[in-house]
Amino acid sequence: MDKEALVVDDYGVFIGKKGERVVLKKNKKIFKEVPFFKVKGILVSSSGVSLSSDVIKECAKTGIQIHLLTYTGKHLAQISSSAMTGTVKTRREQLLAYSDKRGIELAIAFAEGKIDNQIILLKYLAKYRKNKDRELYNLIYDGIAKIEKIKAELKNIKGECIDEVRELILSSEGRSAREYWKLVRMILPEEIEFKGRKTQGATDLVNSLLNYGYGILYSKVSSAILRAGLDLYGGFLHADRSGKPSLALDLVEEFRQTVVDRTIIGLLNKGVKFQIEDGRIADDDRRMLATKILNRLESKERYDGKKYRLEVILQRQARNIASYVKTGKKYIPFVSGW
Incomplete structure (x- = not known):
């Protein structure tokens, strides 16, 4: 089954969890929902984006990595499960x-x-x-x-x-x-x-x-x-x-x-x-x-x-x-x- 890399590059977006889905909101309105099993990664390249602790925990459990970039493409950070560094x-x-x-x-x-x-x-x-x-x-x-x-x-x-x-x-x-x-x-x-x-x-x-x-x-x-x-x-x-x-x-x-x-x-x-x-x-x-x-x-x-x-x-x-x-x-x- 095809998975999607979510790219979030718009100021003011909120990334949260609703049931078994990642939800993207702006101005308190949901504009996108994707089931976690269809998400291969989340890429954030804008300022002013916020994430809930629930979505971070679910991504860690399911092996989905979250990457933070500047608008120029410089990689700043990534959030991933601690189990991935266990070898x-x-x-x-x-x-x-x-x-x-x-x-x-x-x-x-x-x-x-x-x-x-x-x-x-x-x-x-x-x-x-x-x-x-x-x-x-x-x-x-x-x-x-x-x-x-x-x-x-x-x-x-x-x-x-x-x-x-x-x-x-x-x-x-x-x-x-x-x-x-x-x-x-x-x-x-x-x-x-x-x-x-x-x-x-x-x-x-x-x-x-x-x-x-x-x-x-x-x-x-x-x-x-x-x-x-x-x-x-x-x-x-x-x-x-x-x-x-x-x-x-x-x-x-x-x-x-x-x-x-x-x-x-x-x-x-x-x-x-x-x-x-x-x-x-x-x-x-x-x-x-x-x-x-x-x-x-x-x-x-x-x-x-x-x-x-x-x-x-x-x-x-x-x-x-x-x-x-x-x-x-x-x-x-x-x-x-x-």
Whole structure:
């Protein structure tokens, strides 16, 4: 049975419980009711939203996670059942992996997955330009060749623990990303200004859309990591820092291009208009983008010889990380089709 991710992005909404249903109210009037068994998660991305303790308790009992985001997509917090963090053995092995070669292998795998998916998306975008814009098509493939050359450096990185080689991995990942975004800028419509990626404080259209989309994706990744019994803060590619969910930032790298970049580039190239108001995406446009990203997560990709929904693939990848740190079963990054 299909489940729904509830997105609440309107000021003044109350999220409560009525019988076996989640109810959304505004101005004391119910405008939406969904049975708990049909809810896969609740995403709150507006200020002025309130939740009852009853709905929080029921979500905890049924394994429904509640995520709080800013209007720009920055993930602030999540509310989940304490039972989801009860698998101590997995977390112990995860933390031990940081100090041996397992940490290096995972970090390289995350970087390779990200770069491979950048290449796949560029090839997907190039195929529609082969006949109508041969010059751009050739430029894209010249850029892909540069990215592939950078990616090859990862095969030669050796060390005893991730702290010894992280900067080498991040150097390759960063240079690949610069080539990727340079090509994305050429692919986008001429009237859309995009000077390059900017995370914190972005107010331009493209970066605002990307940051909001990544925030939604991040909430799904963090849920998958908790369900796999892993520690959000015990990453490998991303360095430790207080309050920094490094493992979530690691795993999200494999899915950015397939879930978010492809969706946003496709919408902009189709001429869909988004408005920026006071440095933020307009409310209606934000709702529409959230729906598109969540729909993309419901779409299927080939994985392990079969077709699965991307959200299922994400969960399986999180479980594969857990399997690798516990049993040594090789971790293979997710790479989409095109």
